[in-house]
Amino acid sequence: MVASEEILDQLKTLGLNSYQRKLWTSLLSNGTSTAGELSDLSDVPRSRTYDVLESLEDLGLVRIQSGKPMKYIPVDPKEGLERLKKNYKKEYEEMKNKVDRLKNSQTFKDLEKLYETAVESTDPGEFSGALKGRYQMLQQIESMFKKSKDRVHVMTSKEGLREIHNNHINHLRDASERGVDIKIAAPLNGDLENIVDKLSQFAEVRHIPDNESAIGRFSIVDGNEFTFALTHENEVDPAQDVSFWSKSDHAARDFLEPLFQDYWKKLDKPKRK
Secondary structure: OOOOHHHHHHHHOOOOOHHHHHHHHHHHHHOOEEHHHHHHHHOOOHHHHHHHHHHHHHOOOEEEEOOOOOEEEEOOHHHHHHHHHHHHHHHHHHHHHHHHHHHOOHHHHHHHHHHHHHHHOOOHHHOEEEEEOHHHHHHHHHHHHHHOOOEEEEEOOHHHHHHHHHHHHHHHHHHHHOOOEEEEEEOOOOOOHHHHHHHOOOOEEEEOOOOOOOOOOEEEEOOOEEEEEOOOOOOOOHHHOEEEEEOOHHHHHHHHHHHHHHHHOOOEOOOOO
């Protein structure tokens, strides 16, 4: 039995490359096999088969049976995926520790100096670009919220408000504790009462009525950095969502913030039941 494209695509989401996916599924379907047999079954070049099978052994998906010729034994998929999960968890913890050590080192201070020097000598307009996918936008917003010092202004949709609650509520709470003023405008009708109550503990939240047209989905931080969605979230897949990010003082402070403030004055606070 040859693995379907759907199976191979699903295994790709687990981080297995093309050769790993083909060899593992070939081994699962053929049982104990030699490298040569697996090369023929999977169309993986024989020159690459040995090192790829070794990488699968490291991941816990394959066992090696010594002998001449050497043979490979498939690990039960359920056990194999549990091993894979443990391997990734171990790698994550190791990388996290490396990052934490780096952040507490002189090297990190030197990296910050390099960046600050570049920022000072570069036109602010150069620090801008498109963000492809909702995940990239959420990551950029997280970075902005974490660095905020004075104010955060957010204009968003119902779904955007849910995303802010699910992904950024702790970052905004921390910002509020630092003295950052937080204002959020969004349509608050429907099942958002619990979310609004939580956000209202540290942010001022106002309602965009159904008969009003929002002026976009954007976040402005400290009047010098912003993200602005360029696509309608209901018309594209999250992976295709596109937004614009910039550190332009002029665009943030002299254009978007006045736009937000004028609109904000027209909005009401959420009504409590």
